[in-house]
Amino acid sequence: MLNEWSSQLIISNIYSKLLNKKSISYTFIEVPSDMQWYHLARGNTHVQVEVWQGSMEHGFNKLLEQNMIIDAGNHDAITREGWWYPSYVKSFCPGLPDWQALRRCSTIFSVDNFSEKGTFIRGPWGNDASRIRALKLNFNILKVYHSDELWRILKRFYAQKRPIIFFNWTPNWVTKYYDGEFVTFPEYSPECKINPKWGINPYHTHDCDNPTQAWLKKAAWVGLPKINECAFRVLQQLNFNNTMIEELTEWSDNKKLTYKQAAQQWIDKYETTWKKWLLTACPQA
Ligand code: TMO
Numbered sequence: 001m002l003n004e005w006s007s008q009l010i011i012s013n014i015y016s017k018l019l020n021k022k023s024i025s026y027t028f029i030e031v032p033s034d035m036q037w038y039h040l041a042r043g044n045t046h047v048q049v050e051v052w053q054g055s056m057e058h059g060f061n062k063l064l065e066q067n068m069i070i071d072a073g074n075h076d077a078i079t080r081e082g083w084w085y086p087s088y089v090k091s092f093c094p095g096l097p098d099w100q101a102l103r104r105c106s107t108i109f110s111v112d113n114f115s116e117k118g119t120f121i122r123g124p125w126g127n128d129a130s131r132i133r134a135l136k137l138n139f140n141i142l143k144v145y146h147s148d149e150l151w152r153i154l155k156r157f158y159a160q161k162r163p164i165i166f167f168n169w170t171p172n173w174v175t176k177y178y179d180g181e182f183v184t185f186p187e188y189s190p191e192c193k194i195n196p197k198w199g200i201n202p203y204h205t206h207d208c209d210n211p212t213q214a215w216l217k218k219a220a221w222v223g224l225p226k227i228n229e230c231a232f233r234v235l236q237q238l239n240f241n242n243t244m245i246e247e248l249t250e251w252s253d254n255k256k257l258t259y260k261q262a263a264q265q266w267i268d269k270y271e272t273t274w275k276k277w278l279l280t281a282c283p284q285a
Contacts, residue, residue, distance in 0.1 A: 001045040005147040013263030041068040051217040054081030054210035055126040072218035076241040083183040084168030106138035108163040122167035130206035171242040173250035185209035230282035237277035
């Protein structure tokens with residue numbers, strides 16, 4: 001399955017190259033992130049190489065409980081997803097990174113310079129409309145459809161030192177090239193996302209942050225091991241840490257390699273790593 005952010009696209013390409021080495025055939029299917037559970041549950045697609053806890057935990061857990069998908073294990077990467085701004089924004093909005101500062105200075109984030117509401121820019125991930133509602137933030141949302149679009153907007157705003165606030169994540173090349181930080185919302189609790197009574201707003205869920213030390217998992221359609229056990233076991237072995245993911249996204253998003261080229265470069269550079277994965281996964285095949 002191919003989604004809309006670069007590390008997922010590159011690691012999917014890496015995984016396909018590993019399948020090639022085991023003579024396992026595959027096809028890529030492009031699926032919008034918010035449709036991924038629908039397709040994984042039905043076996044329309046079989047593999048997700050990156051499930052991010054912050055934005056995807058809920059959908060993942062639901063299908064896991066229904067035995068429609070399999071947890072194929074964690075990457076070593078520790079992740080975070082959230083509201084992020086460049087450091088220069090702090091001088092326009094004293095009190096950041098605490099979220100309450102956003103209540104006083106939403107207007108500086110208006111992208112049309114007319115609206116009194118700030119604009120939060122996001123991709124097709126996460127549930128920030130609920131967070132805005134639950135925390136009564138004076139923001140609307142501008143949704144883009146691919147991580148590349150976020151970086152184009154960031155580059156333009158950053159060059160002019162114009163206030164911007166958007167959905168960002170780590171590991172990611174952006175936090176290496178742009179100085180900035182995440183907003184801190186009330187501390188995450190799993191309850192917060194399902195129980196309205198939890199937290200400072202008793203009527204709504206999502207009155208909290210995403211987890212700040214979150215997992216990154218792989219998931220498979222429940223039928224995958226029966227179709228091809230080796231493919232499933234290779235997926236289990238697949239394991240990327242923060243440095244590796246930063247490096248991959250730097251190759252594509254900053255150095256402008258295609259996802260395929262970035263995947264090949266990784267295969268060339270990390271031969272001992274993937275050879276060990278393949279040997280552990282399916283020594284006979
Ligand atoms: C799922 N993502 C890494 C874009 O937050």
